[in-house]
Amino acid sequence: MNCLSLRIVLLAFAWFSVTAPALGQVGDKVSWSGFWTMGAAGTDAEPTMAGLNRRASLFYDSLAGINGQVGLNDQWTATMQLLAKGEPNNFEPQLDWALASWQPTSNLTLRLGKQKVPAWMVSDHKDVGLLYPWIRPPIEVYSLNPISSFVGVGATLNWALGESTDLQAELIGGSARIELNEVELGGLLNLNIEDAMGANLTLSNGPASLRVTYLQAHLSGTFEMDIETPCSLVPGCTGPTDSTVRTHLTSPVTSDISTFTGLGLKWDDQKFLFMGEYAQQKNENSNLAEVNEAFYTTLGYKFEWKKRMLVHFTHAATVESEGTLATGLQHTDTLGLNTYLSDSLVAKLEWGIAEVTDRNGMFSVDPGRKVNVLGFALSAAF
Helix, strand or coil: CHHHHHHHHHHHHHHHHHHHHHCCCCCEEEEEEEEEEEEEECCCCCCCCCCCCCCCCCCCCCCCEEEEEEEEECCEEEEEEEEECCCCCCCEEEEEEEEEEEEECCCCEEEEEEEEECCCHHHHHHHCCHHHHCCCCCCHCCCCCCCEEEEEEEEEEEEEEECCCCEEEEEEEEEEEEEEECCCCCEEEEEEEEEEEEEEEEEECCCEEEEEEEEEEEEEEEEEEEEEEEEECCCCCCCCCCCCCEEEEEEEEEEEEEEEEEEEEEEECCEEEEEEEEEEEEECCCCCEEEEEEEEEEEEEEECEEEEEEEEEEEEEEEEEECCCCCCCEEEEEEEEEEEECCCCEEEEEEEEEEEECCCCCCCCCCCEEEEEEEEEEEEEC
């Protein structure tokens, strides 16, 4: 988003804030919230793993966001969220949410505009590090659906099934456009996501919740990459024999239909924590990747020692990766320690060991050994 577009968005939201009182009895309700994470992360290997290598990055996990909401009346609200990430946008603000919500009853909410794709258990707060245990959600799993936002419609329905049991259903439909720098594949992926639709069900009972998700869409776009060819192999090349010729290639991306299926389970009784998710992404008749599957499990224990703390262990693994541009399999074991400095600030320290078991995994090239992954971050919300 350029500076002019950002100014237009901010002015539009300011206009809503000023004029909202005339639109309803409680239209003067304007609220703001924000969050940020500042961190450093790196590995002890030269090959890049999903953007990380031995040159420690201060940008990979760092971000900041601000969310504003205007109550237009007792049923309508307008919400906007700006998000600035260190990677890949160098902290240039992007419009993450921009939607209107209508809640005719306490059990039904309808949304129109740019909103989050509800693929994961943490989709609605995926960038708010204070609200989940890791510095970043496990990349083996969460890279299977890199589409974080879409433009379209959504609906949420809630039912109380008992004194402490609730069922929530969420339906969506819309489209999206994204640009991904695919380090593992060595190129730039531009995708158009059309005719997207899907649903999820979440069953909650006290500290436990179970979530099932299904999404589908039509994908199209391009994959761009540069290839360096030795001069000696290029007809007509007159340069030195040890020089190379760079060729820019653009290939179309096709898929009859792409589907995403997810299953998540969580238990959090404020002492013991369990989180687990399984995800499968399929592309029928695709020249990109046919099927990818991955899962993670996280175990944690919360205790008091001067400050409230959480120690947690996560095992994440890709279990299937097939297709023309599929990168292969790997697993990562991560040990983490979180110290809650206050209710709104947490310090996180993590040490992981990643190992490729097939082809390159999530690395640019196979490192040929186990790789240590280190990270430290401060996350806050206000």
